[in-house]
Amino acid sequence: MVYLVRLILVCAVMSLGISDGLAATKLTSLCGVSFPSDAAIEWDCVKLKWGDTPEKLFGAGWQDVLSFNRMDRRHFYGGMSIKVPRRLEDVNDFSPLPTFYSDAAADEKFILLDQSEMFIGAYEYGKLVFSYPAAVGINGHRTPTGEFRIDAIDRRHTSNMYTVEEIGRPYPMHYGLRYFMDKSIPTTPSYFIHGRDLPGYPASHGCVGLYDEEMQIEYYSAHDRKVYGKIYREMKPPLLEGAKRLYLWVVGSHDDSGGFSKIDYGPRVKIIGDPPL
Numbered sequence: 001m002v003y004l005v006r007l008i009l010v011c012a013v014m015s016l017g018i019s020d021g022l023a024a025t026k027l028t029s030l031c032g033v034s035f036p037s038d039a040a041i042e043w044d045c046v047k048l049k050w051g052d053t054p055e056k057l058f059g060a061g062w063q064d065v066l067s068f069n070r071m072d073r074r075h076f077y078g079g080m081s082i083k084v085p086r087r088l089e090d091v092n093d094f095s096p097l098p099t100f101y102s103d104a105a106a107d108e109k110f111i112l113l114d115q116s117e118m119f120i121g122a123y124e125y126g127k128l129v130f131s132y133p134a135a136v137g138i139n140g141h142r143t144p145t146g147e148f149r150i151d152a153i154d155r156r157h158t159s160n161m162y163t164v165e166e167i168g169r170p171y172p173m174h175y176g177l178r179y180f181m182d183k184s185i186p187t188t189p190s191y192f193i194h195g196r197d198l199p200g201y202p203a204s205h206g207c208v209g210l211y212d213e214e215m216q217i218e219y220y221s222a223h224d225r226k227v228y229g230k231i232y233r234e235m236k237p238p239l240l241e242g243a244k245r246l247y248l249w250v251v252g253s254h255d256d257s258g259g260f261s262k263i264d265y266g267p268r269v270k271i272i273g274d275p276p277l
Contacts, residue, residue, distance in 0.1 A: 050079075110268050116274055173195070
C-alpha cells in the first residue's frame with residue numbers, strides 16, 4: 001500500500017548504511033563526540049579490549065556509562081574508545097535533560113528531544129519521568145526541529161523496501177511512534193521514533209532511534225556471535241528497551257492492535273538543538 005512506502009522512506013534508508021553492523025561503523029572512538037553536559041563530568045578516553053563488557057568494567061553502573069556515551073551493548077567491543085567517568089557516581093541515573101520543563105507544565109504527556117545532547121525525555125505535567133539516549137539524523141538527513149505530535153503507532157513496523165545488510169531481513173522499526181509527515185516533499189516522507197542500534201553518534205536518515213536490545217537479539221545475535229564472539233553470549237538482563245518503554249508510555253491504557261494505527265491522543269513532541277558532528 002502507498003502509505004507503507006511513505007512511512008519507511010526516510011528512516012529505513014539507513015539499513016544500507018552506518019547504522020547496521022559493526023563492520024559498517026565509521027567511528028572507532030566516541031571521545032571526540034562532544035555534548036554540552038560533558039563539561040560537568042571528568043572522564044578519560046579508554047580503548048576497550050576484546051572480552052570487555054559494560055557489566056565487567058562498571059558493575060551496577062554499566063547502564064549509566066552506556067547512557068553517558070549514548071551507545072548500546074552491541075557497539076561495546078574491542079578497539080572502540082569510549083568516555084569513562086573518573087567517578088562512576090557522577091553519572092548515576094545519568095540524564096542531561098532538565099528535571100522540569102516549564103513548556104510542558106500543562107501537558108499530561110510530553111516528549112522532548114535535545115539533539116545537542118542526543119537525549120530524549122518523557123514528561124508528565126512538566127516533570128521528567130524517564131529519559132534515554134537517542135540516535136538522530138546524519139549530515140544531509142537531519143532530524144527536523146520544531147513542535148510535532150505523535151499521530152500513529154506501530155509495535156512491529158518493518159521496512160518493505162530495505163533489508164539489514166548482514167542478514168537480509170526487512171529493516172526493523174519496532175515500537176514505532178510517528179511524529180511528522182513532511183508534506184512539502186512530493187513523496188511525503190514520515191519520521192518515527194523507534195527502536196534501533198545506538199552507536200553513540202548521529203546515525204539515522206531523520207528518524208529518532210532508541211534502545212531496542214530485544215530487536216537486536218532477534219535480528220543480529222546469530223551474525224554477531226559468529227563474527228564478534230561474545231557480544232550476545234555475555235549480554236545478560238536487564239535488556240535496554242528505551243523504545244518499548246516510551247511506546248508503552250504513549251499508548252497507556254488505550255487499545256493497541258499491534259499494527260499500524262493512527263491515534264488522536266498522542267503527546268506533543270518538541271525537538272531542539274543541533275547534533276554533534
